[in-house]
Amino acid sequence: MTNDNDIVLLKEILGNEIMSAFADENIFEIIVNSDGRLIVEDNTGKHHIADLEPVRIRNAISVICQVTNQYVSKKNSDVSLELPKIAPFNGARAQLLIPPTVKAASMTIRKHNVVSLTLHDALSSEVIDGDVFNILKEAISSYRNIIICGKAQSGKTTLVRAMLNSLKEFSNHKDRILILEETREIELDVEDKEYLQTTQGIRTMTDLASKTVRMRGNRLIVGEVRDESAYGMLQVWNTGCPGGISTLHANSPETTPQRLVDLCSPVSSQPHALIAIAVDLIVFIEHDSTVKAGRRVKKVVELVDYDSINQKFNFNTLYQSNKNNQNNQSNTTQWSQLCV
Structure with missing residues (x-):
């Protein structure tokens, strides 16, 4: 201490x-x-x-x-x-x-700001609009597995925090939440939670994912997947611990499944079917100078399935932003300072 x-x-x-x-x-x-x-x-x-x-x-x-x-x-x-x-x-x-x-x-x-933001804050800051708010609310309440993707510093982790801070409103507040991270970033105000953290050279994210199988979690949150630990996360999501959220560096929601394939490749040569089953929604967030927060969710897709014959993932677009440059009078200073 x-x-x-x-x-x-x-x-x-x-x-x-x-x-x-x-x-x-x-x-x-x-x-x-x-x-x-x-x-x-x-x-x-x-x-x-x-x-x-x-x-x-x-x-x-x-x-x-x-x-x-x-x-x-x-x-x-x-x-x-x-x-x-x-x-x-x-x-x-x-x-x-x-x-x-x-x-x-x-x-x-x-820097890690201690202010707790929710999806309501994201809505008022125009990081999301009403359509995305309702999509995420429904996804959280129905325990769908969600990948937040985007480029570096696009606000992925901040959006995850906002979603998690909304759990008590949108979902069962008695859920047991397991949070896996390399560096502690997510603080969660729920009754039943456990944080697991990697240790350089000793405990990897894959090690942590394997331990969660017997920890009776209702949701598995992974701060970021950047290596073969993605495979362990997908397996857990697919075997009794749905309602997961994780972040991933990707340039679009459509390229996210292939990015997961690449990450899983050291431990699985054919993870495509697992990815299609385990991942439900992909949310893409990026920098946007037209809103004061500087970030905005641009697209949300549902991962439908994997076509093994044509070797491609199929998607259903749930939302695509067509926002034009408008004057935004809302106070978004807190959100833009928190974006990571």
Whole structure:
């Protein structure tokens, strides 16, 4: 457990420039490149705000790992971790790199806002419209398995949080929810939940997925699938734990099943049928400058089946955005700051 002395030490070693970025609610990304350039990102873009000594960043990484009980060395030079949950760090996720992976110490920190948003917030922020709201409400209440896809930083995880924060309204509040993540990002206010987290070099996402089979979950939530653990997730979704939600990097909903095929390929040469059975809905979200939130769900498709003869997945389009550029007067600052 992190104590007050750890927090004081962490603030001191990170220094005024980085701590000021943590204090600024408009900033959601803090980057220190190996050349010492400190870059922050807010809703207006990226800004170079300072130059830091590489040795200072290397020392900061050592302290961060010490405080969070992680280990960094030349043989373990790439560490992904969660900062303390105490303000102002609030469980921010950090990617830390040292030589030989990079020329000099480098870090990327994605701040984690503690504000809980729901699908109602997504609706008022125009991230979704009424049609998508109703589709997602029905999908959640009927325990359909949902993949949220999009490019990096398109708001996938934030949309997942909003959906999960709506569970008590749209579904059985007594459900047991199992959440699998590499880095803790999802906080869920339900009575019966269990968080499972990977450990670098020890426990993989595949290991965690296999453990959930005997944990009597009603829903399996996977923060993001990026490797063969997708196969384990699909198997669990298909064998008694429906109502799942996960995120995936993909350029469109139609390419998402093939992306899952590619991820499953190390452990299964023919996962197509499993994918078609296990995945019900695919929601595509991307950047959109026409809404103040900066992100918008553009398409929702139902994965109908896999045509083995023609070797293609078949879809039913439930929603496609045709929104034109309009003035939006709603207050969407919170949502746009939270999007990851």
